[in-house]
Amino acid sequence: MMMKSGLVGVILLFLVNSVSHAQQVTLKNDLIQRTFSYSNGTWRTIAFSNTDGSRLLKVTSEEFHILPLNGDKTLSVADFTSVVKPKLYKRGDTSFLEIRYKPKPVALKNPACPDELIAYHFVVKGQRFIRKNIKLLFNKQATVDRLEVERFVSKGDQSGGGRGEPVYVDNIWFFGLEYPAGYSRCKDGNFPASYGRYYDKVGNYSFIDLEGRDIASDCVPGTIRLMHFPGYSVPKQKQFQILSKTSVAGFSSKHGEIKHDFMQYLATLWKAPRSFLNYNNWFDQSAKNLKGETFVNVYKRYKEIVEPYGVKIDAMVPDDGWQNRTGIWQPLPDFFPNGDADLALLSKKLKDEGTGLGLWLSLNSYNNNIDWGLKNGYREAKRNSYFKQYNRYYSLSATKYKEAILKRVPELAKRADLVYFKHDFNELCDLDSGNNHPATDRHGHEANLDVALEVLTATRKAKPEIFQNLTNWIWLSPWWLQYSDYLWMLAGDDGINGNTPEISTKAMFTTDRDTYIWRLYGNNQDRPLVPISRLMTHGVLQTSPEDKNIPLQDWMDYVLMHYGRGTLLKEWYVSLDAMTADQWKTLCNVHNWAKEHEKELNNAQFVGGRPDEGNAYGYIGWEHDKAVLVARNAGPNTQKLIIPFNDMAGFYGASGELFKANVVYPYRDSYPASFVSGKNMEIEIPGYSTMAFVIEKGELVDAKPKDQSVLNTKSTKEQDGSVKTILTVPANVKGRCDLFLIGYTNLPEVLINGVQVKANRNTKALLNNFASYAVSGMPSTKAIDWKMCAIDLLPYAGKEISITYGKVDKFESHILYEQIVETQPHVEAKNELLPIANDTRRYVFKLY
Numbered sequence: 001m002m003m004k005s006g007l008v009g010v011i012l013l014f015l016v017n018s019v020s021h022a023q024q025v026t027l028k029n030d031l032i033q034r035t036f037s038y039s040n041g042t043w044r045t046i047a048f049s050n051t052d053g054s055r056l057l058k059v060t061s062e063e064f065h066i067l068p069l070n071g072d073k074t075l076s077v078a079d080f081t082s083v084v085k086p087k088l089y090k091r092g093d094t095s096f097l098e099i100r101y102k103p104k105p106v107a108l109k110n111p112a113c114p115d116e117l118i119a120y121h122f123v124v125k126g127q128r129f130i131r132k133n134i135k136l137l138f139n140k141q142a143t144v145d146r147l148e149v150e151r152f153v154s155k156g157d158q159s160g161g162g163r164g165e166p167v168y169v170d171n172i173w174f175f176g177l178e179y180p181a182g183y184s185r186c187k188d189g190n191f192p193a194s195y196g197r198y199y200d201k202v203g204n205y206s207f208i209d210l211e212g213r214d215i216a217s218d219c220v221p222g223t224i225r226l227m228h229f230p231g232y233s234v235p236k237q238k239q240f241q242i243l244s245k246t247s248v249a250g251f252s253s254k255h256g257e258i259k260h261d262f263m264q265y266l267a268t269l270w271k272a273p274r275s276f277l278n279y280n281n282w283f284d285q286s287a288k289n290l291k292g293e294t295f296v297n298v299y300k301r302y303k304e305i306v307e308p309y310g311v312k313i314d315a316m317v318p319d320d321g322w323q324n325r326t327g328i329w330q331p332l333p334d335f336f337p338n339g340d341a342d343l344a345l346l347s348k349k350l351k352d353e354g355t356g357l358g359l360w361l362s363l364n365s366y367n368n369n370i371d372w373g374l375k376n377g378y379r380e381a382k383r384n385s386y387f388k389q390y391n392r393y394y395s396l397s398a399t400k401y402k403e404a405i406l407k408r409v410p411e412l413a414k415r416a417d418l419v420y421f422k423h424d425f426n427e428l429c430d431l432d433s434g435n436n437h438p439a440t441d442r443h444g445h446e447a448n449l450d451v452a453l454e455v456l457t458a459t460r461k462a463k464p465e466i467f468q469n470l471t472n473w474i475w476l477s478p479w480w481l482q483y484s485d486y487l488w489m490l491a492g493d494d495g496i497n498g499n500t501p502e503i504s505t506k507a508m509f510t511t512d513r514d515t516y517i518w519r520l521y522g523n524n525q526d527r528p529l530v531p532i533s534r535l536m537t538h539g540v541l542q543t544s545p546e547d548k549n550i551p552l553q554d555w556m557d558y559v560l561m562h563y564g565r566g567t568l569l570k571e572w573y574v575s576l577d578a579m580t581a582d583q584w585k586t587l588c589n590v591h592n593w594a595k596e597h598e599k600e601l602n603n604a605q606f607v608g609g610r611p612d613e614g615n616a617y618g619y620i621g622w623e624h625d626k627a628v629l630v631a632r633n634a635g636p637n638t639q640k641l642i643i644p645f646n647d648m649a650g651f652y653g654a655s656g657e658l659f660k661a662n663v664v665y666p667y668r669d670s671y672p673a674s675f676v677s678g679k680n681m682e683i684e685i686p687g688y689s690t691m692a693f694v695i696e697k698g699e700l701v702d703a704k705p706k707d708q709s710v711l712n713t714k715s716t717k718e719q720d721g722s723v724k725t726i727l728t729v730p731a732n733v734k735g736r737c738d739l740f741l742i743g744y745t746n747l748p749e750v751l752i753n754g755v756q757v758k759a760n761r762n763t764k765a766l767l768n769n770f771a772s773y774a775v776s777g778m779p780s781t782k783a784i785d786w787k788m789c790a791i792d793l794l795p796y797a798g799k800e801i802s803i804t805y806g807k808v809d810k811f812e813s814h815i816l817y818e819q820i821v822e823t824q825p826h827v828e829a830k831n832e833l834l835p836i837a838n839d840t841r842r843y844v845f846k847l848y
Contacts, residue, residue, distance in 0.1 A: 024038070029095060029130075031051060032048070032251065035047045041082065044077060055172055055252075057172070061151070061152035063150075065227070066112050066146075067148075068112035069144070080104065081101065082102075095124075097121040097122070098121075099121070100119075101119070102116060111143070127268065133243065136233070144230050144242055146214070146227050147242065149227065151226075158186035160186065161186050162183070162200065166262060167226075171257075174262050177227075183225075185216075185227075189216050199523075202778070203519070204492075205490055205777075206428065213442060229442040229446050231446065260647060262478075266481065269482055271483070273568055275570070276467050277312070278570070278572070279302060280539070281316075283541060286298070290318055290336070299355055300353060310588075313355050314355065315355060315358035319360040356418070357416060359416070359421060361409070361412075362393070363396060364395075364426075379394065379432070381444070381448070390425075393425065397451050406455055410458045411462070418466060419465070421459065423484075426452065426471070427473050428445055429445060430444035435447070460483075467485050469485060471488040471536060478528075493771070497515055497611075499765070499766075500613060501786045503738075505550070511612050515778070521606040527606075533604055536571070537571075538571060539570060539571025540562055540573065541573045544578055548579065555583050565630075567601075574587075596831040606618075607619070607642075608631070611632070613780055622649070626694070628695075630690070631692075632690045633689050636687040637844065641684075643680060645659075645679055651677065653677055655678030659676070660697075661693045661694065662693065668826060688844060689844075709819055713726065713847055728801075729798060729800075733817045736817065738790040738816045739793050739803070740790055740814040740844075741805070741812070742813075743808055743810070747808065753801055757791055760791065761789065762789045765783070765784075812848065814844055818840035821841050823838055
């Protein structure tokens with residue numbers, strides 16, 4: 001965009017005057033500014049601030065740092081001079097400041113020294129953040145190991161940092177690179193160490209060895225560094241150039257809420273949160289055949305079931321297996337003899353029925369025939385010691401494969417009219433030479449990531465509304481969300497966590513998912529910025545016909561916890577022959593309820609303790625003064641769930657306000673307690689219970705006192721070592737009255753009134769049963785071997801019984817029962833959770 005000559009003259013006149021009188025120049029908009037001072041022949045930043053100066057951060061800046069590939073002699077602004085005055089100009093709402101630097105003669109001895117360096121600073125009207133990138137221009141090919149886009153020293157408390165993370169100063173300012181593999185350091189210039197964040201090595205994480213080249217030995221206290229590893233310069237006209245990643249600096253609108261304001265900044269450039277429901281055929285053998293009408297007919301059957309509930313499946317997704325493994329993402333001839341034309345025909349048929357087609361795909365061709373590729377001129381990536389344990393794949397940055405994948409993925413999305421990609425196996429690791437980057441882990445990582453981001457961007461350009469999901473071996477940088485709608489939670493696909501005693505297998509599935517999330521988000525002081533709602537969690541699994549027989553409440557508990565995480569990506573790995581009509585009804589009901597409360601759930605935060613150690617925990621999501629809480633007690637004893645009522649749990653309202661809660665699952669009633677913002681909430685969760693609440697501002701009215709259930713029970717130890725319990729089984733019970741036995745490690749024989757009885761449900765420990773590729777950081781040191789069984793006591797309701805336990809080393813005995821209470825008849829309402837235990841309340845008591 002050309003500017004009028006008069007305006008240019010005014011800007012240049014202003015600049016000349018400001019330089020000649022104050023030797024300073026400031027780039028600013030209506031909210032933020034960055035001020036530079038001219039000294040010793042060059043321009044340096046001296047301050048960041050808001051325009052009224054109340055958020056002033058003084059800095060001593062080196063502006064940039066350049067490290068050559070071989071050697072440790074770095075270059076900074078001190079090795080350059082500014083021979084041309086800075087240039088201020090505007091394009092629309094964006095203001096720019098361009099500063100050109102020329103190296104001093106002695107600096108040219110450094111092989112990484114550019115012949116010219118240009119720093120571009122820019123800011124958009126109405127935004128509280130300001131950006132920068134730098135361009136290195138060389139007269140010949142050059143290599144840069146590490147490029148620091150920013151290096152400066154400031155006073156104040158510094159925190160954060162890591163791979164793809166911002167750093168914070170005084171809970172007022174944030175600084176970072178808008179790049180998933182940008183590295184930020186603070187405090188002494190080297191904090192945190194590589195993989196030093198609490199959540200860095202959780203589960204299925206991506207390890208890249210920086211070989212210590214991120215470390216700077218010449219830093220003073222208070223140094224902040226923002227860096228990446230560009231490697232080779234690229235030809236540009238008659239020169240070679242390296243263009244840095246973009247840095248950003250921003251401030252908070254209110255003291256102490258910098259992370260909240262960072263997320264508001266991120267929302268200006270991320271892919272906006274969107275809900276997406278898809279069926280995936282990975283676990284469903286009946287839907288593996290994609291030939292002809294088969295897959296379409298699977299959808300028709302689903303549609304008949306869910307459409308009456310108002311549920312729409314957004315996509316049918318064939319997972320790994322649709323492709324010809326000897327090719328670059330061509331359809332398998334067995335299913336699609338006419339190639340793309342048949343794939344497009346399948347997509348059209350699904351679209352005509354009211355849904356879309358999505359595909360599983362790995363950008364680096366993981367799981368395809370790499371030997372075929374080598375014979376056809378594609379280059380294999382050289383894996384580091386961590387990734388060698390997994391499958392082979394191509395180098396994304398190698399010229400021939402880069403050209404092929406950049407063309408094929410957007411082409412595939414457009415030709416087949418796809419609505420979704422599940423991008424799996426994102427190793428992004430390559431140490432080989434000849435793949436357009438130096439033969440190091442750090443440079444191969446950046447080069448491969450850059451191609452992946454190009455593909456995601458090109459795909460979105462070809463199909464602007466497409467959903468893109470990145471799974472294995474990503475890391476939880478918030479800047480991924482510029483390119484991808486969802487990120488994998490770094491777990492095993494479908495784990496069963498057997499660390500803590502539970503009688504329900506579905507509960508063990510839930511514990512597995514939530515333990516990974518606890519490990520990522522359970523530390524309030526150090527957790528990812530990626531919202532939990534943006535995680536792919538591998539959805540709802542129900543593939544065995546035997547699962548039809550599980551108690552309906554077990555099923556709904558499981559589904560509700562999945563949706564209660566705020567999950568925007570709803571995946572159904574559900575087989576038609578594995579579901580009952582009631583299970584379909586409850587699944588659709590929870591789906592619709594979550595849709596109704598999407599704004600609150602989108603802000604879900606983890607609260608509570610480690611699930612697989614039997615603790616109470618849950619997810620609370622605030623939207624202004626209204627919250628949804630889905631909570632669970634993974635142990636047998638009633639527990640209080642302690643929830644921060646402040647920004648630590650996503651509440652940003654005023655302190656001292658009165659709030660109330662309504663229980664909406666498993667029954668509907670007022671919760672008999674009030675809460676005051678700014679003070680912790682305490683909510684009691686009965687043993688082995690899942691509950692949902694809606695919390696809003698207001699005073700509790702006509703609260704019923706909490707029901708008190710008293711058991712007449714006595715346990716004694718007999719002379720022969722056995723234990724006897726005398727128990728009057730409650731009379732007013734309905735649906736469930738179970739005697740739970742937990743043995744460490746064996747269960748005792750049980751006699752009721754002298755007659756041996758058998759359990760109707762049995763489970764046993766699966767200690768630290770994490771997938772081998774996702775075990776990192778997960779094992780519990782508290783888990784011990786156990787067995788558990790449930791014995792139905794409903795036939796004894798209202799009767800006094802004698803329970804005798806055979807001699808074992810260590811065991812527990814509990815009774816769980818649903819006690820009938822008086823309640824108003826429930827009328828089903830649209831988008832409300834089904835209160836499937838509305839006329840009962842659950843109690844669990846330890847007998848012995």
